[in-house]
Amino acid sequence: MGKICLFDGISEGELKKIFKCFSTQVIHYKKDTTVISNMVKNNLMGVIIKGKAYLVKYDLNGERTILENIYEGEFFGGMFQTDSFNELVVVTAEESDIVLFDFDYVTKKCSKNCLCHTMLINNMIGSMVQNMKRQNERIDILTKKTTRDKLLEYFDTEAKKKGAKVFVMPMSYTDLADYFGVDRSALMREIKYLKDDGLIETNKKKITLLY
Amino acid sequence: MGKICLFDGISEGELKKIFKCFSTQVIHYKKDTTVISNMVKNNLMGVIIKGKAYLVKYDLNGERTILENIYEGEFFGGMFQTDSFNELVVVTAEESDIVLFDFDYVTKKCSKNCLCHTMLINNMIGSMVQNMKRQNERIDILTKKTTRDKLLEYFDTEAKKKGAKVFVMPMSYTDLADYFGVDRSALMREIKYLKDDGLIETNKKKITLLY
DNA sequence: TTTTTTATGTTGTATTTGCAACTAAATTAG
DNA sequence: CTAATTTAGTTGCAAATACAACATAAAAAA
Numbered sequence: 001m002g003k004i005c006l007f008d009g010i011s012e013g014e015l016k017k018i019f020k021c022f023s024t025q026v027i028h029y030k031k032d033t034t035v036i037s038n039m040v041k042n043n044l045m046g047v048i049i050k051g052k053a054y055l056v057k058y059d060l061n062g063e064r065t066i067l068e069n070i071y072e073g074e075f076f077g078g079m080f081q082t083d084s085f086n087e088l089v090v091v092t093a094e095e096s097d098i099v100l101f102d103f104d105y106v107t108k109k110c111s112k113n114c115l116c117h118t119m120l121i122n123n124m125i126g127s128m129v130q131n132m133k134r135q136n137e138r139i140d141i142l143t144k145k146t147t148r149d150k151l152l153e154y155f156d157t158e159a160k161k162k163g164a165k166v167f168v169m170p171m172s173y174t175d176l177a178d179y180f181g182v183d184r185s186a187l188m189r190e191i192k193y194l195k196d197d198g199l200i201e202t203n204k205k206k207i208t209l210l211y
Numbered sequence: 212m213g214k215i216c217l218f219d220g221i222s223e224g225e226l227k228k229i230f231k232c233f234s235t236q237v238i239h240y241k242k243d244t245t246v247i248s249n250m251v252k253n254n255l256m257g258v259i260i261k262g263k264a265y266l267v268k269y270d271l272n273g274e275r276t277i278l279e280n281i282y283e284g285e286f287f288g289g290m291f292q293t294d295s296f297n298e299l300v301v302v303t304a305e306e307s308d309i310v311l312f313d314f315d316y317v318t319k320k321c322s323k324n325c326l327c328h329t330m331l332i333n334n335m336i337g338s339m340v341q342n343m344k345r346q347n348e349r350i351d352i353l354t355k356k357t358t359r360d361k362l363l364e365y366f367d368t369e370a371k372k373k374g375a376k377v378f379v380m381p382m383s384y385t386d387l388a389d390y391f392g393v394d395r396s397a398l399m400r401e402i403k404y405l406k407d408d409g410l411i412e413t414n415k416k417k418i419t420l421l422y
Numbered sequence: 423t424t425t426t427t428t429a430t431g432t433t434g435t436a437t438t439t440g441c442a443a444c445t446a447a448a449t450t451a452g
Numbered sequence: 453c454t455a456a457t458t459t460a461g462t463t464g465c466a467a468a469t470a471c472a473a474c475a476t477a478a479a480a481a482a
Contacts, residue, residue, distance in 0.1 A: 057347075067347045124336065125317075125335065128340075132342065135343070136268075140268055142350065142353035142392060145439085145440070145468095146440085146468070146469090172430090174430080181354030182356070183356065184430090185471080186468080188431060189431095192432085204430095356438095357469095357470080358439075384461090385459060393440085395459095396439095396440080396463085400463090403462090
């Protein structure tokens with residue numbers, strides 16, 4: 001399958017042209033910096049050239065929920081224009097290089113109708129499909145009623161991705177608890193129960209499925 | 212904001228041309244019919260002309276999870292090609308008219324490079340953004356730890372959509388429980404508690420927020 | 423290096439939730 | 453219109469979970 005990046009199939013030279021046409025440039029961001037928020041009502045979108053970011057929603061109590069992970073080569077935005085009563089914010093998860101430009105440049109197609117533009121749109125659709133798959137995967141997990149079922153579903157997916165019964169968790173247990181929307185200590189306890197029941201073995205972040 | 216439909220801005224005549232170019236036609240489906248599954252490895256996508264469908268995942272135990280609602284004018288597919296170890300299926304939620312065609316027709320652009328094609332792609336992106344917003348909304352709710360918080364978040368969103376403290380639930384309580392991934396009776400109980408605590412009033416599906 | 427911060431791991435307890443098993447109301451089908 | 457099916461509404465109880473409060477290990481910063 002291979003990860004689709006927004007600029008796949010577009011040469012350095014063409015990319016420079018696009019950036020010029022979009023009158024934008026790469027900006028470097030420190031970790032935990034707000035790149036874009038719905039406070040800024042511009043119809044912006046951005047591409048992560050290097051690094052990683054989160055789409056975050058802030059609660060009334062200041063609690064934050066990570067709605068999406070945005071990885072290298074992926075884009076965000078397009079949902080900041082209208083009906084944004086949601087406090088949506090894109091924040092860097094690490095030091096990142098990001099390009100911001102107006103959504104219209106992409107959709108409203110420049111006069112030149114260049115080939116790379118078509119390529120860009122195709123990649124964009126591919127990237128969105130990729131993103132939807134990830135979101136569906138998470139929803140599938142989140143709708144499981146017990147933490148045990150969430151874990152088993154998650155382990156299953158990871159094992160299938162790796163094609164093996166042994167794999168290394170790609171995130172911390174703390175983050176996993178957030179990803180599941182459950183209490184961290186309850187998650188740890190459930191993992192212990194799974195071990196007690198002989199369903200899994202763990203060594204730090206290495207998980208072995210015994211079924 | 213207004214709902215974006217895939218064929219917005221495309222005339223009847225042009226649409227006929229597209230259908231011909233895509234060598235497809237509208238098919239009528241009865242309720243609860245499988246329109247497309249990842250068993251069929253074709254790179255298909257479909258548009259709901261009339262009706263409604265679900266993107267469903269079937270569990271090993273035969274349990275089903277509704278991952279997405281696909282409404283009139285929206286499309287689905289594009290995620291059925293590769294890495295589909297997930298048992299994803301699109302099923303009609305009611306009697307529906309649907310068009311199926313190969314994804315490549317859209318992305319790989321026909322030789323004519325017609326204007327309506329560009330329009331189609333723009334609408335497609337709009338539709339996907341819309342979809343992502345919905346998914347994010349649901350994830351936001353699902354990650355809330357208690358059923359009470361899920362309900363309050365949900366009520367909040369609905370109230371904001373309607374711009375009023377009073378609104379009518381757009382789905383049954385049974386469906387809401389599935390949407391939340393919680394037990395139905397537990398949901399009913401929590402609604403009662405909310406009433407007891409004077410936070411809401413209900414009359415069948417009419418909800419009034421008292422805060 | 424040492425200090426500071428963040429992540430892991432554990433446990434008791436009160437609260438929340440799922441599950442089962444109902445009845446009543448409402449909707450759909452015949 | 454009546455029967456059949458689906459949805460709403462309740463409740464007891466066992467199981468799961470959130471919360472709080474720790475100790476320790478690991479990682480990051482100074």
